[in-house]
Amino acid sequence: MPLVGEAPVSHGAARRLTIARLGHKGDGETDDGIFVPLSAPGDQIVAEVDGERASIARIVTPGPDRVDATCPHFGACGGCALQHLSVGFLSDWKREQIATALGQRGLTGIEVAPTRVMPPQSRRRAELHARVTQMGIKIGFLERGSRVIVPMSACDVLTPAILGALDALGVQLEPLLPLHTHVAMHVLDSEHGLDVSLGIPDFALDIRSRQALSAMAAAVDLARLSVNGELIIMRREPVVTIAGVPVVPPPESFLQAVREAEVHMQDLACKALVSTKVVADLFAGIGTFAFALARTAKVHAVEGEQSALDALAAAARRTQGLKPISTERRDLFRRPLLAHELKAFDGVVLNPPRPGAKAQAEALAQSAVPALVYVSCSPASFARDARILVDGGFELKTVTPVDQFLWTPHIEAVGIFERRVKRR
Ligand SMILES: C[S@@+](CC[C@H](N)C(=O)[O-])C[C@H]1O[C@@H](n2cnc3c(N)ncnc32)[C@H](O)[C@@H]1O
Known part of the structure; x- marks a missing residue:
């Protein structure tokens, strides 16, 4: 800089x-x-x-x-683009992004709460990169807009457990990885140690390489290691506790990036749906909202990834004190739950990926569902879908921004909708 x-x-x-x-x-x-x-x-x-x-x-x-950025890699590392701005400015700016996107869809006068900002060094899930050259191994985020890896000696966003393991991982991985090959590295900081999943192009997984990788996992004390979608070794189950329920996520599965953010969003959803009896959790993942809601309501969890649903169902089976949770694998972009199916529910949680849930919002607009919590990671698709819902008779009561990607332009929004015009 x-x-x-x-x-x-x-x-x-x-x-x-x-x-x-x-x-x-x-x-x-x-x-x-x-x-x-x-x-x-x-x-x-x-x-x-x-x-x-x-x-x-x-x-x-x-x-x-x-402000002065605190990370020595700021400017080069693409992990953070905004560490030169005060946290106060960024939280106001992120809030404005949501209000502006809603305004562009004609949704003005909506209460957008102050942004809830998560603490530094709390990101428990990261997509890193590794490459071995004659100069040694590099592990880190990419430079912005390039495939160049910026090796990390410090990081203000990752949990200390992830950052602290990178040197040892590098030492152990260097002799195992093919030279000049770009390796994708998903890391989850689970409660029983790191869960690492490597994507190594053109890598032969034979007995010898499996043994070497297993020895590497033991040397770094990983909980689990997967390579190219295959389990190499599970030394301990990489558990994350979601709303009191221990879950073993599949490798590389979606998980809210920061635990405190997950809890905030669950609290907002549970408060909004406190009087519901049967809830549909759409785009349910491994059960972030399903488990929180199943303390008081029956939940139907719908999701596109079978492995996520398997993890959710296995955790539900092992846990006492939950209301029944059913699961359904379904592509909600192509086959949203339709109005007649939605009759079974008095509450819905909708938490789609970045493109949003246009088809599902259209079906919800046609339905009689009285209460809806929409958790979004894209102000633009959230505003588009909110417009559809409002036109279908919902009122957008409040939106709460949650900042779990500090010093990036990303922002989560939790929108609370109630049906204004009753349908039967
Ligand atoms: C933002 S994540 C939310 C997951 C979960 N609600 C949570 O908070 O952990 C979005 C989820 O949508 C799923 N998904 C993506 N496209 C889908 C589709 N077309 N149909 C159903 N699920 C889909 C992903 O697998 C992922 O689990």
């Missing part, structure tokens, strides 16, 4: 710019539509401009919300 007062650059494309705002992807934006990564609103900068993109050559005057 260039320092305030560094010598000015003398390239032809250098221009003096003022950053007006942060664009929705987190890059600073000028009033004439030039995007500048790592800039802050109010920054006066000299920048190398190339069309609609520019990079900072020198900061002349920093904007009021610019």
